Amino acid sequence: MVDVAVVSFAQHNAFREDERNEVEFLQPVIKEAMSNIDLKTQDMGFVVSGSCDYLAGQAFAFVSGLDAVGPWPPLRESHVEMDGAWALYEAWIRLQHGDIDTALVYAFGKSSPGDLPRVLSLQLEPYSVAPLWPDAVSLAALQARALMESGGVSDKDLAEVVARSRSHAASNPAALLSGSHDVADLLAEPMYADPLRRHDCAPVTDGASVIVLAAGDRARELSDNPAWIRGIDHRIEAQGMGLRDLTVSESTRIAGQAAGVADGPVDLAELHAPFSHQELILADALGLGADTVVNPSGGALSANVMMAAGLTRIGEAATRVSNGDGHRAVAHATSGPALQQNLVCVLEADK
């Protein structure tokens, strides 16, 4: 395989982007990612993005996103209607061909103008399930209840995930929710979608993430300590809530195995868990032990841009590997109701 590394990462998170449209807040993030490595978008061998038309309420929403890149002269470019982590997978595949050595990956979403949990109801089987309008939070709550009833997990465990995420987020300037929380105080909060409390659910977030990938020697030119992608894989499950065991994530387990998570110690993991209980399911599926620091950035519970949060996990993990906070890291992205589709990426530094 061609060695490919993350050489630049930039992100932007906001509770509400009232003043700017997607192109207006995406463009500065792309500019920051390019200026980190002193390159222009026109230097990129391949450009690929992830976004969702339904967030903008407009067909072809990704088309205007391309204006933030400036595709002139025309670029080799593609788009997935998926989280940007899958756009990164496509870029990694493209870089394997060996004829180009850089790729720009970006993702963006502006969910605040709509009702995100209700918009996500439209992801469900359209003839018999979506017409009932089951919202994304309620489906996650069903999963949390199933997990708690399977034994071994209590609402205290969920609150501990939240307390740790918020505490980690305090050192991340891009996080929206951070601070020191007492587990007992969190448990005193009212139910939101039983057994989930408001803090168990990721905040609706507007924003964007951008990653630049480079291959081989080009990566070493652009970064003092590139975060090499040692393995990357993704898997999907059946969607129906009755068609799978909601208390485990089989697709994460398979993807983790294929990406080689267990081939070495994992210093840190960035897991895309928009609901606190999902972090426990994911850590279990990946076989992470007590030695692994989970979500040092604060994770999705501190900022969760729909369509970009998975790409952000890869960026956060890569940044820490490049900074020397850890030598080997796992990043994860999810899509679909109750962890239906999952991507796992293993990142490692030379030094």
Place this chain on the structure above:
Amino acid sequence: MSKSPIAVLGTGQTHHTAKRTDVSIAGMVREAAERALADAECTWDDIDAVVIGKAPDMFEGVVMPELYLADALGAVGKPMMRVHTAGSVGGSTAVVASHLMQSGTHRRVLTLAFEKQSESNAMWALSIQMPFSGGGVAGAGGYFAPIVRAYMRQSGAPLDTGYKVVLKDRLNALKNPYAHLHQPDITYDEIANSPLLWDPIRYAETCPSSDGAGAMVLGSEEVADAASRPVAWVHGTAVRSEPTMGVGRDRVSPWAGRKCAEDVYAEAGITNPREEIDCVEMYVPFSWFEPMWLENLGFAPENEGWKMVHDGATALDGDLPVNMSGGVLSSNPIGASGMLRFLEAANQVRGEAGDHQVDGARKAVGHAYGGGSQFFAMWVVGSEKPTN
């Protein structure tokens, strides 16, 4: 590492029609997929990954429908990707699947694209007025008609060039059992006298709205070498994009289209496309795009593409047959339309195109475009394994 040789092992499509009320979206895509698997002589278990594409989710009203389609397409436990690049998506989906195969990570990949336009209303989905932005066009025809007018003006092409394209494509469609429009009695006069929709585009010069899906199974070199049925080797793939708006954009012959063609010919080792390519399936949703794309893709000098139409060069028995299947003008399940072009090119070089087979087709081009003539996807397929 360089690209591994790959091939199309099998193809499948649905009978395209205005409303498939007899099946769900899942039932429709499965129909195309099962035909492709049968043609490729393999089963669901042999598929390592699924790459699916479609145009905007609002065309059916389902957000990321691939999530719901995962089990219908046998993707459970496997990697599944969803591509969306506007009207070019069927082509770019095949390109993404090709790239996946060429990285050497899989043995067989199922790629599929669909649109079930009857589930919603594409015209509505394309006409949403965003706050504080200039609107003003209803559907795609309103956008493309002035571009056609610009081409007519700069090339001096006679008004009936478009009529001749439609007549050819609709007669070709009679030889294709999967085509949506079968109009055995169609005449030149009927086309010329059909209502004017967007000057200069007449009703008969536009594509239909279709429900349909197209699928292909791509295989590695090892799998393709062992296949008992004919395969189509992928000689080159390319995608290029440019902005919707911009000073200096040539909407008649977009730079991205020319660069896409340059890229794909370079990869396929083609220096004279008119001589070396035996037939072309290109994305022609409005009749005039045939002469325009003939120029953009390097088959005719600038402003002379229309002469090939009048000379009969693009007829099924011409020296460069174009849209042998009847093209987009005869079937348009939007998201699938690009893949159907790629699929037809593959079937031609496999010698599997049925009554619309071009005799001795050895190298063929599949082409798709989308957005405001700004997204392009192409491939060149051949009957022989590529040597470059």
